Each structure stands twice: as structure tokens, then as C-alpha cells.
Amino acid sequence: MSRTPYTVLISGAGxxxxxxxxxxAQADAGFEVTVVERALAPRRGGQAVDIRGAARDVIQRMGLLPSVKAAGLHEHGFAFVDERGKHQASLPMNFMGGEGIxxxxxxxxxxxxxxxxxxxxHAVDYRFDDSIESLCQDEDGVHVIFLSGARQRFDxxxxxxxxxxxxxxLTFGDAHSTSVAPLGGYTAYFTLPFRIETGGWFAIHNAPGGRAIGLRPGGPDTTQVMLSFLSPPVGYERLSADRQKAILTETFAGVGWEMPRVLHVLEHMGSLPDFYFDLVAQVHMEHWARGRVALLGDAGYSPSPVTGLxxxxxxVGAYVLAGELVRSGQMHDVAFARYESIMGDYVRQCQALPPGGLQGMLPRSARGIWLRNLSMRMMTRWPVRSLVAGVFHKADAIVLEDYFAPTLPRLTAEVGQLFPRGPGVSLC
Ligand SMILES: Cc1cc2nc3c(=O)[nH]c(=O)nc-3n(C[C@H](O)[C@H](O)[C@H](O)COP(=O)(O)OP(=O)(O)OC[C@H]3O[C@@H](n4cnc5c(N)ncnc54)[C@H](O)[C@@H]3O)c2cc1C
Known part of the structure; x- marks a missing residue:
């Protein structure tokens, strides 16, 4: 294996x-890693994300399971509430052994x-507040111009x-233009500067018109908000945050439960630091690599938040891609081909939407909401329970190879301190 540093530029510090x-960076295989992120720091926004199946194994192999568990949410589960906050249906955390919804x-x-x-x-060169403006690859590597004006070659x-x-x-041209498949709605996440009590549940209120508000306390003085609504893809994701807030204000006017307090914040607070608004969409690409550039995570195969995967x-994708790069002795074409072949089926399974898709989660009528709540109540009972089990067990549908030696304790010790307790222009 070559000992010359093999330089890898990763775009995105999500x-x-x-x-x-x-x-x-820790594989001791001679990689020199740079991550460029357009935000000023790691982005704080978002709601809860799930770590399921093989991904739990990856986190464990990284040596990060204790820190992730300590920072995890210790909630009872999901509760669907009516306009007065009364529970209509709930799915407890221990439903299906923690591998259900x-x-x-x-x-x-x-x-x-x-x-x-x-x-x-400590092992990676992170460059925040910058991004790739253009890149061009030849036999020698990928020549990158950054927005900051810097130029650099990477392998x-x-x-x-x-x-x-x-x-x-920049890399896939035509294939990129058809890669994003909208699922029929938008979602926003942000933090309220006060706490709304939900009794330890992630509480969701659906309103007719395909609208939902979800709340969970985020700390002693904050609440994490999720707002989702059905809409054809009309380009809202490209508008300014102020316009997006105005769209939310119009869309959610008249919704009950805690919505008036949320609307008040949207209307009167100038800036919400972690405000996030995006199209709900999947990404489908025939191939995830072209030459020396490869796609990873949502960039290559987003399954959308609807799947929870x-x-x-x-x-899992990061583990397999890194493992194949190390195993191939830095022969990127071999590694990328193996990455696609190992991950292909797994991605296809994980991209399968639950019955009803986004529309099933955001019923349009009061009757639809009632039926959805009924089906949620049924879900916890046999035999419906065994039918839904298959939907989520696909997160395990991959066998992870043992690419790496056990993780270095140095890295995990640093994270332990963080959470001590509880929670194309051509250059060629
Ligand atoms: C702020 C935020 C909140 C989210 N909240 C949720 C949630 O609540 N529930 C859920 O299911 N999923 C959420 N997601 C998506 C979820 O993180 C991903 O589906 C999943 O974790 C895969 O992660 P990823 O790293 O591939 O993509 P992401 O997590 O989307 O990370 C991509 C990163 O790339 C950065 N980036 C984008 N463009 C450029 C550029 N041109 N140059 C440099 N950097 C760039 C972004 O700022 C971001 O840090 C959220 C994503 C973001 C960015």
C-alpha cells in the first residue's frame, strides 16, 4: 500500500x-482528509434522527455508542394529539423492541x-464558511477552486x-437534473426559545389540509419544532428564510393546539438561528461515482425523512465507502465499484416508502386523521404488529465487513468529555 498521503476532500460536514x-483519518492507510462545509460551524438544526439496524453497529464500531446513547433522547415515544393536546394514539419507544417507527x-x-x-x-482539516465552486478532474487528480478563491488538487x-x-x-450534469424526486411536501425544523411541556412524548398534532406540527422539549428553556405540509414542488426551498417563514405563517394559520404560540415566534422573532426548511424528497442516481468523485449519504441516495432511515x-454508506477505499489500496475505481455493488440493494430497500408515503403521514381531512390514528392504535396489536415489523427491519439488511481494527480510544475520550453525563469550470 502506498505511503504517500492520499488526499480526500469531503464536501459537507453533516x-x-x-x-x-x-x-x-484513523485507518492508518495514508489518507489526508479535508472537509469543507459552507456553514460557519456544524449545523445545529433538525429534529430527532434514528440510528437503526446496521447503523447502530457502525456507531459501536466507531467507539461512539456510549456518547450517542448519553446524548440520545429519552422520550416515551410518539403521541398524536388533538387540538386540545389530548392523546389520540401513541407509539411507545419499546414498541417492536426499539426497531419500529x-x-x-x-x-x-x-x-x-x-x-x-x-x-x-483533531485528525481532519475542517474548513467552515467555504465550499467548492468548481472542480475538474484528470488522470492526476481533482482540481478544485473554492468559493474563497483557494485552489487545490485532491486525489x-x-x-x-x-x-x-x-x-x-458539477460532476453529474444531466443525471443531476433528474436526481431529486419530490414526495409532495415541505418540512421545517427550528427551536423555540421557551419550553412547551409534552409529558415526555414527541407530540404531533395533525390538522386538515395535510398539515402537522410536532413538538418536543429540547432543554430546560427550549422546544424543538417540526412543521410539515403537503404541497406540490414549487421551489419554496430556494426562497429566503424570511419568505419561508411567511409561507409557514400562511399555511398554518388557524391550526389549534400550540400552533398560535409557534406562529407568534415565526412572526415576531427576527432570526431563528437553526431554522431549516426543505422539500421532502428522495435522491435517485444510477451511479454514485464518476472518475475520482463519489456521492455519499443524502447526496447520492437520500431516502427522505419519511422513511426515518x-x-x-x-x-452505513460512510463505513462501506471508507472500508473499500482502505481495502483497495487506494484504487478508487475498484473501491467505488464495490461500494455501489455492496450498498445498491440496501439503498433500494431503505428507499421503499411506508404505506401511504408522506400523504399517509399528513392526512388531508378530519376523517383521514381519525383513520390514521385508528391505524396507529391497531399497529401496536397483533397481527398488524407483525405486518409492520418488516417495514423497519430492512435497516438490518446488510452484512458489514470487518474493515477496521478497533477504534482508537483517544477519539472516544474526547467525545466523552463533550457529553460527560446524560444526554464545471475546467482547470485542466
Ligand atoms: C440542518 C439539517 C437538519 C436536518 N434535520 C433532519 C431531521 O430532523 N430529520 C431527518 O430525518 N433528517 C434531517 N436532516 C437530513 C439528515 O441529516 C440526513 O438525511 C442524513 O443524516 C444524511 O446526512 P448527510 O450528511 O448525507 O446530509 P446532511 O445532514 O443534509 O448534511 C449535508 C451537509 O452539507 C452541507 N452543505 C450543503 N451544501 C454545501 C456546499 N455547497 N458546500 C459545502 N457544504 C455544503 C450542509 O450545510 C450540511 O452540513 C437534516 C439536515 C440538515 C442539514
Whole structure:
């Protein structure tokens, strides 16, 4: 194996990017890893994400399971509430052994991103507030121009820059333009600067018109909000945050339960630091690599939040891609082909939507909401319970090879301190 540093640039410091960086930087296989992220720091936003099936194994192999569990949400599960906050149906955390709709390990996305960043930042060159403006590859490598004006050559570039990946657009051209498949709605996440009590549940209120508000306390003085609504894809994701807030205000006017307090914040608070708004969509690509550039996580195969598997897929994808790069002795074409072949079926299974898709989660009529709640109540009972089990057990449908030696204790000790308790322009 070559000892010349093999340089890898990863675009995106969300989940997939730092997870890949973790493996490459500690594999002692001569990789020099740079991560470029357009935000000023790891992004805090988002609701709970699930770590299921094989991804739990990946987190364990990374040596991060204790920190992830400590920072995890210790909630009772999901509760669907009416306009007065009365429970209509609930799914407890222990339903289906923690591998059902509610996973055993649920963690705020921002907390997971932070854990992955802290575990890697000493071994990886993180460059925040910058991004790739253009890239061009030849036999010698990938020549990158950054937005900051810097120019640098890398052996490989990995796109981990999410559903709307800029690297995918620069590299895959036509295939990129048809890669995002909208699922019929939008979702926003943000934090309220006060606490709304939900009795230990992630509480969701559906309102007619295909609208839902979800709340969970995020700390002593904060509440995490999720707002989702049905809509054809009309480009809202490209608008300014102020316009997006105005759209939410119009869309959710008249909704009961805690919505008036949320609307008040949307209307009167100038800036919400972790405000996130996006199209609910999947990403489908025929291939995940072209030359020296490969796609990872949501950038290559987002299953969408509807499946609850985006984070798990990103963690497993990062493990397999890193493992194959190490195993191939840095022969990227061999590694990328194996990565696609090992992950292909798994991705296809994880992208299968639950019955009804997004529309099933956001019923349009009061009767539809009533029926959905009824089906949720049935779900906890045999025999419906065994029917739904198959939907979630696909998170385990991959056998992970043993690519790496046990993780270095140095990395996990640093994270333990963080959470001590509880929770194309051509250059060629
Ligand atoms: C702020 C945020 C909140 C989210 N909340 C949820 C949630 O509550 N529930 C859920 O199921 N999923 C959520 N997701 C999506 C979820 O994180 C992913 O589905 C999954 O974890 C796979 O992660 P990823 O690293 O592939 O993509 P992401 O987590 O989307 O990370 C992509 C990263 O790339 C960065 N980036 C984007 N464009 C560029 C660029 N041009 N140059 C450099 N960097 C760039 C982004 O800022 C981000 O940090 C959220 C994503 C984000 C960014």
C-alpha cells in the first residue's frame, strides 16, 4: 500500500461527511482528509434522527455508542394529539423492541453531527464558511477552486453535501437534473426559545389540509419544532428564510393546539438561528461515482425523512465507502465499484416508502386523521404488529465487513468529555 498521503476532500460536514472522515483519518492507510462545509460551524438544526439496524453497529464500531446513547433522547415515544393536546394514539419507544417507527436510539440531528465532528476534528482539516465552486478532474487528480478563491488538487472528492448537492451538479450534469424526486411536501425544523411541556412524548398534532406540527422539549428553556405540509414542488426551498417563514405563517394559520404560540415566534422573532426548511424528497442516481468523485449519504441516495432511515444509510454508506477505499489500496475505481455493488440493494430497500408515503403521514381531512390514528392504535396489536415489523427491519439488511481494527480510544475520550453525563469550470 502506498505511503504517500492520499488526499480526500469531503464536501459537507453533516452526518455522512464526518463519519467518512472518521474512518479514513484513523485507518492508518495514508489518507489526508479535508472537509469543507459552507456553514460557519456544524449545523445545529433538525429534529430527532434514528440510528437503526446496521447503523447502530457502525456507531459501536466507531467507539461512539456510549456518547450517542448519553446524548440520545429519552422520550416515551410518539403521541398524536388533538387540538386540545389530548392523546389520540401513541407509539411507545419499546414498541417492536426499539426497531419500529420509534427507534431505540433517537438523537437530535445536531447533537449527532456535533459528536461526529468532535470525534474527528483533531485528525481532519475542517474548513467552515467555504465550499467548492468548481472542480475538474484528470488522470492526476481533482482540481478544485473554492468559493474563497483557494485552489487545490485532491486525489478524490466525496460529495456529502445533502439532497441538493452542488458537487453532484458539477460532476453529474444531466443525471443531476433528474436526481431529486419530490414526495409532495415541505418540512421545517427550528427551536423555540421557551419550553412547551409534552409529558415526555414527541407530540404531533395533525390538522386538515395535510398539515402537522410536532413538538418536543429540547432543554430546560427550549422546544424543538417540526412543521410539515403537503404541497406540490414549487421551489419554496430556494426562497429566503424570511419568505419561508411567511409561507409557514400562511399555511398554518388557524391550526389549534400550540400552533398560535409557534406562529407568534415565526412572526415576531427576527432570526431563528437553526431554522431549516426543505422539500421532502428522495435522491435517485444510477451511479454514485464518476472518475475520482463519489456521492455519499443524502447526496447520492437520500431516502427522505419519511422513511426515518436517512441517517442510518449515511452512516452505513460512510463505513462501506471508507472500508473499500482502505481495502483497495487506494484504487478508487475498484473501491467505488464495490461500494455501489455492496450498498445498491440496501439503498433500494431503505428507499421503499411506508404505506401511504408522506400523504399517509399528513392526512388531508378530519376523517383521514381519525383513520390514521385508528391505524396507529391497531399497529401496536397483533397481527398488524407483525405486518409492520418488516417495514423497519430492512435497516438490518446488510452484512458489514470487518474493515477496521478497533477504534482508537483517544477519539472516544474526547467525545466523552463533550457529553460527560446524560444526554464545471475546467482547470485542466
Ligand atoms: C440542518 C439539517 C437538519 C436536518 N434535520 C433532519 C431531521 O430532523 N430529520 C431527518 O430525518 N433528517 C434531517 N436532516 C437530513 C439528515 O441529516 C440526513 O438525511 C442524513 O443524516 C444524511 O446526512 P448527510 O450528511 O448525507 O446530509 P446532511 O445532514 O443534509 O448534511 C449535508 C451537509 O452539507 C452541507 N452543505 C450543503 N451544501 C454545501 C456546499 N455547497 N458546500 C459545502 N457544504 C455544503 C450542509 O450545510 C450540511 O452540513 C437534516 C439536515 C440538515 C442539514
Amino acid at each position: 452526518i455522512a461527511g464526518p463519519a467518512l472522515a472518521h474512518w479514513l 420509534v427507534a431505540e436510539i433517537e438523537i437530535l440531528r445536531g447533537a449527532l453531527s456535533r459528536i461526529l465532528y468532535e470525534a474527528t476534528r 478524490l472528492v466525496i460529495a456529502a453535501d445533502g439532497v441538493h448537492s452542488h458537487v453532484r451538479a 436517512g441517517t442510518s444509510l449515511a452512516l
